[in-house]
Amino acid sequence: MTGNRETVPAGQRLTDDQRDRWHTVLDHLAAALPDRAAQVVVDGTDGGAALLADRLAGRLRAAGRRCIRLAAANCATEDDGWRDRTADRVVIADGARWRDRLPATAWDLTIWVRTPSGDTTSGGYRGDSTDAVVDLHDRTWPVIRHLDPRLVPSGVWYRTESQAFFAARAATWDTKFGNDLPAYAAAVTEAGLRPGGVVLDVGCGTGRAFPALRDAVGPHGTVLGVDLTPQMLTAARDRAHRYGTTLVLADARQLPFADATADAVFAAGLITHLPDPDAGLTELARIARPGGRLVLFHPSGRAALAARHGRTLRPDEPLAEPVLRATTARTGWHLTSYDDPPHRFHAVAIRH
Structure with a gap:
């Protein structure tokens, strides 16, 4: 298990706007979770999935929800009790090994993280088939590009995320x-x-x-x-x-x-x-x-x-x-x- 890392490029700290951007994205993703026990898998390449999973876990804990954070490197063969849905907790795993561990229907929220070197079809797994797609081309400026309307109505997230996506690109x-x-x-x-x-x-x-x-x-x-x-x-x-x-x-x-x-x-x-x-x-x-x-x-x-x-x-x-x-x-x-x-x-x- 890992903590809530504030991982940004060396020598760079998050500005207030960048911190707010992260909080907005994490709040939208948190709103997509059921109030009961939930299982989340975050996948992607280039380390983006681990970063997003860490921060989502930290955001949920700050809101008072119990979390178990399962890192990609610790994907063991036994369950270690984390699949007990009678416990009111959120399990957040990252990486393809965790994703493949259970059938797709077992995950309450699947997130694909797109990074500059990432391939959205990596491992035969398409980002556009997941519940949420998050752009993390800039690790200080995440943007949700898709969120399944059955989980969160588009009116809740579309405006902030569309504005954030294009605001960062307008000048160039x-x-x-x-x-x-x-x-x-x-x-x-x-x-x-x-x-x-x-x-x-x-x-x-x-x-x-x-x-x-x-x-x-x-x-x-x-x-x-x-x-x-x-x-x-x-x-x-x-x-x-x-x-x-x-x-x-x-x-x-x-x-x-x-x-x-x-x-x-x-x-x-x-x-x-x-x-x-x-x-x-x-x-x-x-x-x-x-x-x-x-x-x-x-x-x-x-x-x-x-x-x-x-x-x-x-x-x-x-x-x-x-x-x-x-x-x-x-x-x-x-x-x-x-x-x-x-x-x-x-x-x-x-x-x-």
Whole structure:
């Protein structure tokens, strides 16, 4: 068993913001546990699983819950009594050996930790098949990227985690992805937006679509850039001013616009970041006028993006064509085009 280590890179101490970030993540994970006895397994590579397991155990103990911490190195053949569910305690184990020790149904919470050198398919174990996925690319700044809604409703964790994920990337976003502007321009041109209309860029980030959207609707049209992360809107401010775009801080799942407001909605990379694509597309349909267009875009195709993230495509992913066609149909849209070559993803739907 181990204690609650405060392991950070040598010579580096946690700032107040970093400490708060850890507390927020651990509180969300703790909320996913039943009040009774529970068993948790944390897996991953590069030591991230042990770090998260240690800190979760420490957070639970600080809240008054009894914990048994089973380290990967101590995975023995006997139970040593830790599987006694009559005891009101939380068992937290880390590593693939503990994960494989019991059937998946025996664990109340399974967590996959993604680190820079980690492979999300390591050992045939996919991070996207677990209850929770935590990014630990920066050990001072953990972010939950998935949490099963049967354990914790998305409304509880999505806002804080989405903002934390993009806040840390806002300042360098254009430096990393600035050469995508021609792809954005082509995506908007192909969508056939009408001059003079109202177009919303939902999940606008730093505003890479603003120039093309302004060209599409012309000087008499309206362009609104919507994002959940204040730091992204700060990074988008200069571009918004240059292209006459109004910036709005809002959640794509609860937009502050009246019904049938927009002639078009542009959404680059949005759907895969939403915990419930049906709810998100329903909200976009609410604010779209009949006949309005929805443009779903990403400057990489699905297969290329999956390969870059070290995973393989699954047929049930939100942007797989059969899935997207069914989702759009039940949320008020009709999918009219779908294109997924290696260099981009581009789909257009029309509001019923």
